[in-house]
Amino acid sequence: MRMTEFTEQVSAVSELSPAGELRTVVSPQCVVQENEPLSRRTTLRVGGSADLWVEPATEPDLIAMLQWAGDRGMPVMLLGRGSNLLVRDGGIRGMVICLCQPHFARVEVEGCRVRCGAGARLKAVSNEARNHELAGLEFLEGIPGSVGGALRMNAGAHAGSIFDAVVEVRLLDLHGRVQVMSGAGMEAGYRSCPMLRTHVAVEAVLEGRPEARAAIEQRMKEFNHKRWSSQPAAPSAGCVFKNPDSIPAGRLVEELGLKGARVGGARVSMEHGNFIVTEAGSTAAEVLTLINRIREKARSERGIELETEVQIVGEEADQP
Ligand SMILES: Cc1cc2nc3c(=O)[nH]c(=O)nc-3n(C[C@H](O)[C@H](O)[C@H](O)COP(=O)(O)OP(=O)(O)OC[C@H]3O[C@@H](n4cnc5c(N)ncnc54)[C@H](O)[C@@H]3O)c2cc1C
Structure with a gap:
């Protein structure tokens, strides 16, 4: 190759946008987008955009994406179904990876075990276990x-x-190196698995126990009824706070007189004190102000330090 051709090729590559550059190292089935609004990717429906949004089609694609980001010092974050996330209004710098393509959504039953891709919906996992007469999920x-x-x-x-x-x-790991760990070895605690702050889960094997389908189905119905008679249907991220040792967070919020408290379009649910629900047009800043108001009142009136269960990520919006 002549030097001018080589120079032309290098400058053609470097002129590509980050998305264009990344597309050259992964399969065409991958989704790679810039400035993806995350309000439509999270159940709270607020927050800014991801600089780079990617949906790998296969595990080698995922590994290539992690290595590509690592080579550029680009921060990486995983987003599942966005049901436990509050993305600040300034959005997320770096790459947001979503394992929503079919390869990662597999659910396969092998005896008493259910092998599931990290992108599989929990509802699909419990339905598949029930269909195979496996209880416990x-x-x-x-x-x-x-x-x-x-x-x-x-x-x-x-x-x-x-x-x-x-x-x-x-x-x-964030260099794309594979590891298989036992569930016990991962040392998960109450609403947390610290190892997954620095690792990407790609697949899990869960174990159920044999039981008649009718009994499992009955329990699922009871759980469903209990849930929908106590939680709101409006957009939320589920429970905002972890339960302190002394009192369930929802009851504490109720006792503090904060059910129904509102900041802009964000409001503490009347159905469940530990849920904040949003209206169309709400902002993450409004949700955060409400969270801080609750935490301050819990601290000053009851001496309780509330810890958020919801993961708060991203940057503040620039001030106008
Ligand atoms: C109406 C409602 C009811 C809820 N009820 C419950 C409930 O009963 N019990 C409960 O525990 N939760 C509940 N939640 C919260 C939420 O659904 C759970 O925490 C759920 O497991 C989050 O899954 P997700 O895929 O939406 O994760 P996301 O919200 O997308 O992400 C949550 C965290 O997981 C990380 N993450 C996502 N995928 C991966 C991966 N592959 N590898 C490593 N890290 C990853 C993200 O980076 C983030 O830190 C509820 C939420 C809502 C909206």
């Missing part, structure tokens, strides 16, 4: 997240948490 039924998000949060309901059922998890 029905508590996942009404949690509107993905397996990856549930592992990161050790999501739970009705006295069960996902790590009660995890046999092993397939992980990638």
Whole structure:
């Protein structure tokens, strides 16, 4: 190759946008977009945009994306179904990875075990387990997240948490190196799995126990009824605060007289004190102001330090 040709090629590559550049190293089935609004990717429906939004089609694509970002010192974040996230109004700098393509959404039953991609919906996992007469995963039924998000949060309901059922998890570190860890080895705690702050979950194997389908179905119905008679249907991110040792956070908010409290289009739900719901046009700043108001009142009136369960990410919007 002549030197001028080489120079022309190099300058053609460097003139590509980050999305254009990334597209040259992954398969054409991947989604790669710039400035993706995250309000439509999160259940709270507020917040700014991701600089770079990617949906890898396969694990090698995911590895290539992690390495590409690592080579550029670009921050990386995972987003599942966005049901536990509050994205600030200035959005997210760097790459946001969503494992929503079919390769990552597989749910396969092998005996008493359910192998699920990190992008699989929790509802699909509990339905598939029920269809194969496997009990123990029905508590996942009404949690509107993905397996990856549930592992990161050790999501739970009705006295069960996902790590009660995890046999092993397939992980990638931020350089794309694969590792398989036992569920116990990941040391998950109450609504947290610290290891997944620095690793990407790509697959999990969960274990159920044999039981008749009718009994499992009955429990799923009961759980569903209990959930929808106590939580709002308006946009939210589920429980905002972790429960302190002394009192459930929802009851504390109610006792503080804050049910129905409002900042702009963000409001504490009347149905459940630990939910903040939003109206169309709300901002993340309004939700954050309401969260801070609740925390201040809990501290000053009850001496309780509330910790958020919702993951708060991204940058503040620039002041006008
Ligand atoms: C109406 C409603 C009801 C809810 N009820 C419950 C409930 O009963 N119990 C409960 O525990 N939660 C509940 N939630 C909260 C939420 O659904 C769970 O925390 C869920 O597990 C989050 O999954 P997600 O895919 O939406 O994760 P996201 O919100 O997208 O992400 C949550 C965290 O997980 C990380 N993450 C996502 N995917 C991966 C991955 N593959 N590898 C590593 N990290 C990853 C993200 O970076 C982020 O830090 C509720 C939410 C709503 C809106």
